[in-house]
Amino acid sequence: MSRGSPHAGDDPHADEPLVTAGTDIETADAAVILVHGRGATARSIVEFGQQVAGDGDVAIIAPQAAANTWYPNSFLAPVAENEPGRSSGLRAVGRAVETATDAGVPAERVVVGGFSQGACLASEFVARNPTRYGGLAVLSGGLIGESIDLDDYVSHAAAAVDGDAAAALAGTPAFLGCSDVDPHIPEERVHETAEVLGALGADVDERIYEGMGHGINEEETDAVAALVADLA
Numbered sequence: 494m495s496r497g498s499p500h501a502g503d504d505p506h507a508d509e510p511l512v513t514a515g516t517d518i519e520t521a522d523a524a525v526i527l528v529h530g531r532g533a534t535a536r537s538i539v540e541f542g543q544q545v546a547g548d549g550d551v552a553i554i555a556p557q558a559a560a561n562t563w564y565p566n567s568f569l570a571p572v573a574e575n576e577p578g579r580s581s582g583l584r585a586v587g588r589a590v591e592t593a594t595d596a597g598v599p600a601e602r603v604v605v606g607g608f609s610q611g612a613c614l615a616s617e618f619v620a621r622n623p624t625r626y627g628g629l630a631v632l633s634g635g636l637i638g639e640s641i642d643l644d645d646y647v648s649h650a651a652a653a654v655d656g657d658a659a660a661a662l663a664g665t666p667a668f669l670g671c672s673d674v675d676p677h678i679p680e681e682r683v684h685e686t687a688e689v690l691g692a693l694g695a696d697v698d699e700r701i702y703e704g705m706g707h708g709i710n711e712e713e714t715d716a717v718a719a720l721v722a723d724l725a
Contacts, residue, residue, distance in 0.1 A: 506581040509557040511589055514539045521552035523602040523627060523724035524593035528586060528611030529555065531562050538608065541709070545718040549725020554592055556585040558610075568613040569682070571639045579614075579637060586618040602724050606630030606717060608709060609677065613637050616669075616686055623650045623661035623693055628720035631669040632709050635682035636689060646689045660694045666720055667695040670713040672705035 512535035518524060525546060529538040535555035542553035564578030572579065586605065593603050604627045607615035612634020619629045620636060636646075650661035667690045671683045680701060687699040702710060 503577050504581045504584065505559045505578060506556070506563070506585045509559055509585065510535070511592060512536055512539055512555045512557060513553060514543060515546050515553040516550045518552040518554070518593060518596040518598065520550065521593075521596075521598055522550040523604070523721065524552040524554060524598045525721055526586065526589045526593065526603060526605045526615075527553065527555045528563075528582075528607030528614050529558065529561075530607070530609030530611050533608075534561060538611065541608070541714070544714055545721050547718060547722060547725060549721065551721060551725050552593065552598070554589045556589045558582065558585070563610045563614055567677070568610065568635070568637045569639060569679070572637065575637070579617075582614045583618050583621070586614055587622065590618075600627070601625045602627045604628040604630060604717075604720050604724065606632065607634065608632040609634055609707065616690070619662070619665070619667075620646050620689055620693060621649060621653075623653055625663035626665045627724045629665060629667040629690070629695065630717045630720060631667070631683075631686065632713055632717075633671050633675055633678050633707055635669075635671075635678060635686040641682070641685040641689065643689055643692060647692055650693045658693055662690065662694040665695045666723075667697045668713075668716045668720060669697065669699045670710075670716065671701060672707065673701050673703055675705070675707050677707055
């Protein structure tokens with residue numbers, strides 16, 4: 494009988510692949526890291542990446558979740574109830590970013606983004622690993638946890654950059670888009686996420702769409718494409 498992966502218990506996404514598209518990372522001028530939603534796949538969000546990458550020399554990198562799900566419960570559940578998937582997912586995002594930076598694409602030319610569960614991980618990753626990124630795209634998502642403690646993010650960022658938390662993201666452009674009636678993402682959590690990112694020094698563009706539901710609209714796609722176009 495197979496014993497399974499040694500990572501299956503504490504790091505369920507560790508052995509999942511990174512799906513790539515666009516320009517080869519070794520020759521790319523910029524990179525887009527995209528994190529898929531619950532029940533979707535890395536390959537599906539790569540298709541969105543190809544829409545926003547345009548004709549520039551942009552590498553697209555998408556981590557894959559085990560069984561297509563990053564964590565089991567709502568992102569509004571207590572953090573402990575979504576472990577170890579949450580932490581494993583954040584490490585998967587980190588590996589994707591490191592794939593770009595190790596290949597010579599600096600973080601300030603890397604856009605990190607995602608949809609739904611993936612947007613939650615993308616925002617949490619950037620807030621917990623602050624530096625100057627090329628951009629952050631949070632599409633129908635927000636920071637993870639039963640409640641959001643602004644002071645916790647600020648103190649963590651100050652320690653991470655060994656200085657002023659208000660400069661931690663150093664003007665990273667952050668786009669947040671969501672419906673006002675999204676069945677999975679409360680509008681208030683989007684506002685709270687924008688507040689945290691702003692406190693860490695991001696240049697935040699938050700857009701709430703009336704009656705949209707849970708999806709990505711054309712304006713959001715254009716906004717993310719504009720983030721990428723500024724780098725490519």
